[in-house]
Amino acid sequence: MQAQGTMAMSVLVQPTGYHSASWLHPDTNADSSTDIDWYRRVIQTAERGCFDLFFIADTPAARTTNLEAYSRFPMFMNVFEPVTLLSALAGATRHIGLGGTVSTSFTEPYNVARMFASLDHLSRGRAAWNVVTSANDFAARNFGLDKLPPHGDRYERAREFVDVVKQLWDTWEDGAFIRDRAQGLIFDVTKQHPVDHQGRHFTVRGALNIERAPQGHPVIIQAGASDTGKDFAASVAEVVFSSNSTLESARAFTQDLKARMARFGRDPDQLKVCAGKPVMIAESRQEAEDMFRTLQEMMHPKVGLMRLGMDLETDLSDLPLDEPVPEHRIPRNSNMHKAYFDHIAHLIRVEKLTLRQLYQRYQRGHETFCGTARDVADHLEEWFTGGACDGFMMLFNLLPTGIETFVDQVVPELQRRGLMKTAYAGRTLRENLGLTRPENRHVVEARRAAQ
Template sequence: MSAPRKIALAVLVQPNGNHLAAWLAPGAQPDAGTDIAWWQRMAQIAESGKLDLFFIADTPTVRTDNMRIWSHAPVFMNQLEPLTMLSAVAGATSRIGLGATASTSFNEPYNIARAFTSLDHISQGRAAWNVVTSANDFAAKNYGHAKLAPHAERYERAEEFVEVVKQLWDCWEPDAFIYDREAKLTFDPAKFHIVGHEGKHFRVNGGLNLAPAPQGHPVLIQAGASDTGRELAAKTAELVFGTSATIEGAVAFYRDLKGRMAKYGRPPDALKILGGITVIVADTQEEAEARNLEYQELLHPAVGVMRLSQDLETDLSDLPLDAPVPRDRIPTTSNHHQAYFAEIVGLIGEGLTLRQVALRYNRSKATFCGTPAQVADVMQAWAEAGACDGFMVTFPVMPACLQDFVDKVVPELQRRGMFREEYAGPTLRDHLGLSRPENRHLAARATKAAE
């Protein structure tokens, strides 16, 4: 009998938890989003469970429409800028990876290259960048645009953006900074390579004023579910967040994405896919399900409908809550989150009422409510079916649900031989089993020498 498949575990963190009503849960901390001690405490809990990655999602905007409704659910509101916050979290932890979202639509490659290299130095090799193109027009308006650029154009820019960032990350050879006191030389000029990039979206002629990251490159994350997004992930990503709520959908996504990598000269194990799941664990399944219902009942109905409207890209607020959504109110295409759009359309297709759709919609994350053994059973089934290499776990309420997972589920996974008992090394690449990228200039020199 073969050994159980080892999985990776990451946690996606938002203030008080990922449920839109988490701030209303008993014991919630109103100012968690701006309290660095809260973020550090969550990371320390996750690190005590030997989790791979502490991840922060982000959007560079405030939702300026329907603010009365969004005031009931302050998602992405009054929350610290993630790279600033993770720099402080790095000092309170020593092993767990630290990842954050940053948009290719509203940044410049140099800024991203420098910021994530800095985080990698500060954390001694634990940084990860989630490459996103942004997915709401509120962000576009914050940067002087009426709406987002078309989906294909955003991904075209993103592909070039990542390439420029990687060139900047490689502009110094690993041993360029020598600090030779006798020669009074801080770096070897021969080991610096000017980035001369002329592309459709970017023109760069310079270099990064920072030594290479301890990991070579911070780990690249991507979560696009569209065909264009999968191509970008197959070409560039090292960690991908899956978007399927069912094991069948996850297996199909896994096979499709891994199958695209060969044409880019990449082996399948150069990319890890984490299924997105929400976990509520308790001593009995009934208790876990009851907690889930309690969280759902805290949600203001208008918030649920507003979230559906946002991801479906059409206003549903005029419809009755306890009647099915008319089919003629469903748009034919999506320009934002295509996976979320498809999930909503599927729920509407089941004939559910608007209220039921709002309560069940979970942004393509499976919700597992049960005992530690039951949760581990499901995770093991997904891993053994080839649905994922691990999980990006969200918790409705934090720290309670995270602490329960670390105290109850992690030991069960360890008992089954599915999860580490100690970190393999100091860097995020060590945790995930990802190789260090070879500096392109060293690789070119080695190829030329071998000819």
């Protein structure tokens, strides 16, 4: 079980690091994106630091337009499929949770239920699925669509999708595979419960062809920022990645999310909010700030404008770099990442930044915290004890150096303060996070019927 009062600690891993210019930095390996040894080194470092969860984000598409910019910022252009990668990493680790993104907009529940049940068995109970509805049209075009369905429709499909996946995870009771050689029976026929689902988006009549997962259900992660997204998270998520730049806004987000859980009959302790936290650690605060500024300046203007355009959902590349961005260029509504959109709109409206200042300031929903190891420990402690979150989703601008410094210098400090565990107490990710193992719904129903 997660020790009382300790942080849930996760890390988002992108090849070379979280920063868009990280691949240009001499401390990184530009060829790490398809190098399994590189991933092994990073995950083993995270496990040495008692991280609960290693997380791989994803979108199922390489960009095919704006290649002038993408050839300078290789995000998702050359990456492993997450579940395949996590399966390989399961064999290189023993304790750390393995989380990956699979979109509900471009898959069927059966595929996802089967993949994550398999990963949970491969890792002996360490799998977690990040449920996303996806937020780019490049992915839509790989699956027979011109563009993404509207936000509300995507979430409606996601709700039904997760419901069907959970039903599939319950198609076998625990212990259904008795492997009784004396009787000649491999499974107990009374312990199979096929799904009979007919909904608006999916019709599924059948059972999963793998026994119930060690965790019962692999852990469900979500990161919705919109009202619909938060309701969805409150109804199903067990880990949520939040993206707020101040302690106050993070606390308001966490309180809002946990308050919504009551409507779905859920206990707020059964959801761990991990605040996204980019950090830059050095011997002095000044050095850390300089390192971060250097990275921001390494970003090519085409990349800066493309990142702004992507999240503001409009093209700003016709505007002069050194003049303020006119307010009328902000679109009326966001259909993709609402939190990112609102942040850029705020910087344009309130801070009146020039285009160059805007792309050098904009950090995709989070502010990088720059400081010494002790400063970082103080900052994380302040957020955690201040009720901003249950733990963190660490975002290291440069990898593997960022996580190596964190594990060598920040983790021992947090452990000394009793804020991080010093060993894995549980066998599964659920146990390490303090999440209850879901009972099979058919067993619960049978028990109720017998009462």
